[in-house]
Amino acid sequence: MDSHFLMRRIHSLTGVVPVGLFLVYHLYLQLYLHSGAETYNTAVNSFYDSPLAIWTLVIVVYIPLFFHAFLGVRLIFESTVQPSYTYFSHLLYWLQRISGIGVLLFILAHVWNTQFGPWISGTWGTHFEHLSSGFSDPESGIITKTVYLLGVLGAVFHFANGFNTFCMTWGIALTPKSQIRVRIFSILLFLILSASALYALSAIW
Amino acid sequence: MPDTITFKIKRQDSESSGSYWETFVIPHVPNSNVISCLMDIQANPENSKGEKVAPVVWECNCLEEVCGSCTMVINRKVRQSCSALVDQLEKPITLEPMSKFPVIRDLAVDRSRMFGALKKVQAWVTADGYHDLGPGIREPQNHQEIAYKLSECMTCGCCVEACPQYSLNNNFLGAAAISQSRLFNMHPTAKNIADERLDTLMQEGGIADCGNAQNCVEACPKSIPLTESIAEIGRQVSGKLWSNIFQA
């Protein structure tokens, strides 16, 4: 066993636990957008009330995500383009890589927009107002909306398809039959998480 | 106008020289395959401009899709040229050497890396010494079906040619070697060194280099369940990872 093998396994694991689980939790939290500004802000802020909040975020989300993204980008450069093999799984293989890059760019913009931007301007805490005013801005609103739509769907696709390959990587789904079952599960995962995310966004669209 | 077939062939004169395309037009023979056409070109090596050129070099042996030596890229897809029937191919027919191996000349490539991979994973039955070891252990009935399928691999290279993770400048062992590891790890005698095979597969170039694109299983002419083998070896190395961490 060498470090290369270990790194790839950690990469695979971090994609699901904790980053994937955080994504599910994070999308769940967004459903509060439908409960109005006050409830939503309380729901989000209550997480930050804990003295451990910032540590939890760094250890559970930022470090694993940074590791996964860093190695992910390196892996993309190791692929060879094989355009003549037009199989569905091969398409997914490339969508996994393209959505990875998209998600990376989205996360950077998203963290800037919702965390560092408001911190710097001293308006942090009024999350609902910040998001909805960004979405309804007459000039940049349409861009913000498009970026969120693509970013969120990209992240959900990347996680759902990643879960599918995760089950191959770790040998969880062995037979072709069980691999089909896992694929059906990951399609359902994609549909349910997308529906939940789109529904959440509809509150401030 | 006589019935003819046009071949566009990617040629290379030596291991180190550059490649170039050359067109050949030959009479159409019904039921011919790519090898028989290459033989026609060899008999009269004249390109479409009417110039006499060196005959095109290729490899073949069994002519019945069991040896794997005639593998090349035909109309952008890798396959065996002996079983590629000309009447079923789109024209003009393009022939290229596989891109994942060093070219020796024209369509002949050096597949040593694949055989090297089989050596690295010790894809053989270990028998110690020359003395009579008695009868071998019987292969369990429920293994036979899958073991037979896996044993059909002819190390042809289709799986690694189609694989986006296998390239000239990395050292990925590839799907064939992973699948052969599975075969020998389930063999009642050969499994005595299963751990050593997994050790190799847990190093650089091993199973972690697979990106689950699943092109290999689509490209394999023998329909070997390669992604099942990759998942099975994935499970075996997961088990070994676990014991390395908690039981070492």
Ligand code: HEM
């Ligand atoms: C931030 C930028 C990200 C990049 C650049 C990235 C890149 C990648 C790449 C290239 C792979 C394929 C690895 C392989 O098959 O060998 C991958 C797999 C995966 N990613 Fe990401 N990713 C990112 C973010 C995320 C996020 C946010 C999640 C979770 C929601 C995630 C979950 C996964 C999962 C589950 C896998 C499958 C691992 C496996 O095949 O075993 N990734 N990622």
Ligand code: SF4
């Ligand atoms: S696994 Fe299939 S494609 Fe790969 S070398 Fe063996 S026979 Fe050829």
Ligand code: SF4
């Ligand atoms: S599953 Fe994809 S990456 Fe893995 S060996 Fe097969 S073709 Fe290559």
Ligand code: FES
């Ligand atoms: S000549 Fe043996 S496979 Fe084609």
